Amino acid sequence: xxxxxxxxPTFGGSGVVATELGMALADKGHEVHFITYNQPVRLxxxxxxxxxxxxxxxxxxxxxxxxxxxxxxxxxxEVVKKYNLEVLHVHYAIPHAYAAFMxxxxxxxxxxxxxxxxxxxxxxxxxxxxxxxxxTAVEFSINNSxxxxxxxxxxxxxxxxxxxxxxxIEVVYNxxxxxxxxxxxxxxxxxxxxxxxxxxxLTHISNFRPVKRVEDVIKVFFEVQKExxxxxxxxxxGPERMKAEIxxxxxxxxxxxxxxxxxxxxxxxxxxxxxxxxxxxTESFGLAALEAMAAKTPVISTNTGGLPEVNIxxxxxxxxxxxxxxxxxKNAITILKDDKxxxxxxxxxxxxxxxxxxxxxxxxxxxxxxSCYKSK
Ligand code: GMT
Numbered sequence: 035x036x037x038x039x040x041x042x043p044t045f046g047g048s049g050v051v052a053t054e055l056g057m058a059l060a061d062k063g064h065e066v067h068f069i070t071y072n073q074p075v076r077l078x079x080x081x082x083x084x085x086x087x088x089x090x091x092x093x094x095x096x097x098x099x100x101x102x103x104x105x106x107x108x109x110x111x112e113v114v115k116k117y118n119l120e121v122l123h124v125h126y127a128i129p130h131a132y133a134a135f136m137x138x139x140x141x142x143x144x145x146x147x148x149x150x151x152x153x154x155x156x157x158x159x160x161x162x163x164x165x166x167x168x169x170t171a172v173e174f175s176i177n178n179s180x181x182x183x184x185x186x187x188x189x190x191x192x193x194x195x196x197x198x199x200x201x202x203i204e205v206v207y208n209x210x211x212x213x214x215x216x217x218x219x220x221x222x223x224x225x226x227x228x229x230x231x232x233x234x235x236l237t238h239i240s241n242f243r244p245v246k247r248v249e250d251v252i253k254v255f256f257e258v259q260k261e262x263x264x265x266x267x268x269x270x271x272g273p274e275r276m277k278a279e280i281x282x283x284x285x286x287x288x289x290x291x292x293x294x295x296x297x298x299x300x301x302x303x304x305x306x307x308x309x310x311x312x313x314x315x316t317e318s319f320g321l322a323a324l325e326a327m328a329a330k331t332p333v334i335s336t337n338t339g340g341l342p343e344v345n346i347x348x349x350x351x352x353x354x355x356x357x358x359x360x361x362x363x364k365n366a367i368t369i370l371k372d373d374k375x376x377x378x379x380x381x382x383x384x385x386x387x388x389x390x391x392x393x394x395x396x397x398x399x400x401x402x403x404x405s406c407y408k409s410k
Contacts, residue, residue, distance in 0.1 A: 156318025186340030242272025
């Protein structure tokens with residue numbers, strides 16, 4: 035099929051999922067066109083046959099805010115017409131579903147019927163989308179998509195609670211290329227640069243926004259390192275990084291916590307991690323936790339949002355109530371203090387990711403594209 039993918043080209047989970055999906059579809063012989071304002075960070079043009087169309091914004095001094103939706107919908111129309119696209123799959127409702135609706139109307143005037151699949155990712159519903167500033171337009175865009183998917187049952191339920199949705203929302207879990215993370219144990223040389231052989235490595239990866247509660251990550255680690263020789267890797271950039279660094283200093287952890295910034299080598303970092311910490315206020319899914327599990331890394335997380343659908347309590351890691359750093363630390367120590375227990379959790383974590391494998395999820399999206407294209 036000929037598919038257009040619209041997403042945020044950043045390190046965020048929605049952009050990562052959209053990029054991995056596009057690359058996998060291209061590998062299966064579909065013609066995939068990315069329409070974004072920058073090349074997505076994980077997009078690998080060399081080994082995948084893909085097209086990238088950049089949305090350029092014309093700066094004009096009259097505008098306090100440049101009208102990105104207009105530029106995006108115009109670009110969608112141009113690309114759909116030029117390449118005869120059959121489906122537009124937009125990731126993150128704001129403003130992509132809205133711009134897709136406009137593109138669809140413009141194309142209809144020219145006798146072209148493009149199908150729009152909207153995938154809801156989380157913050158487009160929970161944090162931003164339901165805000166009164168955007169709610170009306172988000173609700174409208176969801177109801178006017180041909181197919182709407184959500185990345186967890188929890189996000190589906192939350193969307194139905196927060197909006198008046200007339201469409202059935204299909205749950206399609208986020209997925210992972212399990213093979214990419216199969217190198218666990220092959221990275222000993224890099225591991226030794228960060229931790230001594232007797233030390234455990236704990237990792238946190240996020241965009242360091244308030245919802246990630248990065249200070250809780252430091253607090254959990256503070257308790258863990260009292261009992262278990264360990265190091266903490268903090269991967270990512272964002273507004274709360276400074277607060278986390280200050281707390282690290284205050285707790286005397288400067289030599290044990292490394293802030294490494296954004297990375298495109300997540301799979302390699304996770305290969306030598308023993309535990310992943312995700313104490314978020316909410317996560318519609320928690321893609322970073324799934325990536326960790328694929329690299330045999332058990333997860334200590336909160337029990338909020340869609341996390342219980344990904345991280346299985348007592349099996350792939352543990353779930354705690356929001357803000358209960360003592361419980362999270364206690365659970366982490368239970369796993370880390372015993373080699374046998376750690377190995378069991380590592381294997382369980384890896385096994386559980388089969389449920390979210392690319393081979394299982396990709397055909398679901400292909401079926402969605404086919405069925406909505408066939409429908410009138
Ligand atoms: O977590 C973020 O702040 C980024 C956001 C995004 O749009 O990339 O992540 C959301 O989508 C991811 C991919 O579906 C999910 O794994 C994350 O759980 C979700 N974030 C939240 O719900 C906070």
